Amino acid sequence: xxxxxxxxxxxxxxxxxxxxxxxxxxxxxxxxxxxxxxxxxxxxxxxxxxxxxxxxxxxxxxxxxxxxxxxxxxxxxxxxxxxxxxxxxxxxxxxxxxxxxxxxxxxxxxxxxxxx
Amino acid sequence: xxxxxxxxxxxxxxxxxxxxxxxxxxxxxxxxxxxxxxxxxxxxxxxxxxxxxxxxxxxxxxxxxxxxxxxxxxxxxxxxxxxxxxxxxxxxxxxxxxxxxxxxxxxxxxxxxxxxxxxxxxxxxxxxxxxxxxxxxxxxxxxxxxxxxxxxxxxxxxxxxxxxxxxxxxxxxxxxxxxxxxxxxxxxxxxxxxxxxxxxxxxxxxxxxxxxxxxxxxxxxxxxxxxxxxxxxxxxxxxxxxxx
Numbered sequence: 001x002x003x004x005x006x007x008x009x010x011x012x013x014x015x016x017x018x019x020x021x022x023x024x025x026x027x028x029x030x031x032x033x034x035x036x037x038x039x040x041x042x043x044x045x046x047x048x049x050x051x052x053x054x055x056x057x058x059x060x061x062x063x064x065x066x067x068x069x070x071x072x073x074x075x076x077x078x079x080x081x082x083x084x085x086x087x088x089x090x091x092x093x094x095x096x097x098x099x100x101x102x103x104x105x106x107x108x109x110x111x112x113x114x115x116x
Numbered sequence: 117x118x119x120x121x122x123x124x125x126x127x128x129x130x131x132x133x134x135x136x137x138x139x140x141x142x143x144x145x146x147x148x149x150x151x152x153x154x155x156x157x158x159x160x161x162x163x164x165x166x167x168x169x170x171x172x173x174x175x176x177x178x179x180x181x182x183x184x185x186x187x188x189x190x191x192x193x194x195x196x197x198x199x200x201x202x203x204x205x206x207x208x209x210x211x212x213x214x215x216x217x218x219x220x221x222x223x224x225x226x227x228x229x230x231x232x233x234x235x236x237x238x239x240x241x242x243x244x245x246x247x248x249x250x251x252x253x254x255x256x257x258x259x260x261x262x263x264x265x266x267x268x269x270x271x272x273x274x275x276x277x278x279x280x281x282x283x284x285x286x287x288x289x290x291x292x293x294x295x296x297x298x299x300x301x302x303x304x305x306x307x308x309x310x311x312x313x314x315x316x317x318x319x320x321x322x323x324x325x326x327x328x329x330x331x332x333x334x335x336x337x338x339x340x341x342x343x344x345x346x347x348x349x350x351x352x353x354x355x356x357x358x359x360x
Contacts (some may be wrong), residue, residue, distance in 0.1 A: 013186070014165055017172070017182060021173045024199045024203060025203050026232065032231055033214065034210050038221035039215045040215060043150070045119075052340060053205060058316045059340050060205060070151065070182060071154070071285050074289050098301040098305055100142075101301035109323070113286045
């Protein structure tokens with residue numbers, strides 16, 4: 001008797017989601033909790049791990065720009081890179097405003113789709 | 117902020133966290149997940165499962181991988197592996213967040229529960245805002261902020277799901293790009309030292325190249341380690357220069 005149906009999204013989507021997507025995430029979070037024991041707010045270890053987290057998050061974004069998932073695949077690489085560069089420029093021009101970065105970046109991406 | 121702030125109870129800090137969430141960050145993650153909800157609709161998932169994916173997985177990239185895999189019929193083991201490799205970031209995110217918010221008596225169970233709510237928006241905003249909250253109230257503030265974000269996002273997942281038929285591709289694409297722009301801008305805003313800039317710049321620019329060089333889904337790990345070590349080297353260099 002096979003239990004393969006449990007991880008078949010076509011047969012049992014919720015079970016598959018719990019086993020294939022929710023569980024790996026939970027395990028990684030618990031690993032984080034266990035590794036955080038004994039680490040102090042002011043320690044060098046925390047500074048290093050903060051840098052690592054920032055680097056990994058930046059890596060996720062970098063990958064997303066290079067290989068866009070879902071609907072983002074409809075945009076061009078130039079459009080995505082351009083949107084990020086314009087967003088960064090707007091951030092500094094508008095005295096470090098996150099909102100300005102979002103507005104300018106999104107406008108650039110949508111314009112790149114319209115002009116394609 | 118001081119005077120009245122110091123009088124606040126845990127419930128007060130919880131609602132303060134929730135208030136701060138819905139006055140900004142919650143909509144960033146909410147709009148991104150509206151797009152994820154739209155994808156869930158397109159691949160034939162039910163609305164309730166789409167909302168549950170936000171509540172239970174609570175990781176945009178992992179949800180995207182899972183939904184895309186459903187559509188293309190990827191083998192179960194390959195899905196779990198791809199999700200795991202894309203979610204490795206949660207380990208350092210949780211490790212760096214918990215020491216900032218937990219109290220001396222916070223139980224392991226509470227910490228695990230707290231770790232479930234970590235996501236890019238929640239992480240960035242807590243790292244930035246928690247230092248301004250009294251030590252013993254940070255957990256309450258965090259749970260408020262995280263609840264505001266996850267509940268708004270769950271609602272927006274449903275909105276995106278229901279609107280999928282009307283959502284033009286351009287808008288769906290624009291929604292998916294909100295978190296990347298937000299992450300870069302918010303990280304620049306929160307950058308405190310050379311290390312932060314190096315981690316951000318190296319991670320962003322290395323990722324696409326490492327992706328073409330390293331196979332098996334391990335590229336993100338390699339990018340993170342190189343950029344993370346470079347960032348820490350920048351911290352050491354900056355300190356040495358200050359001491360000299």
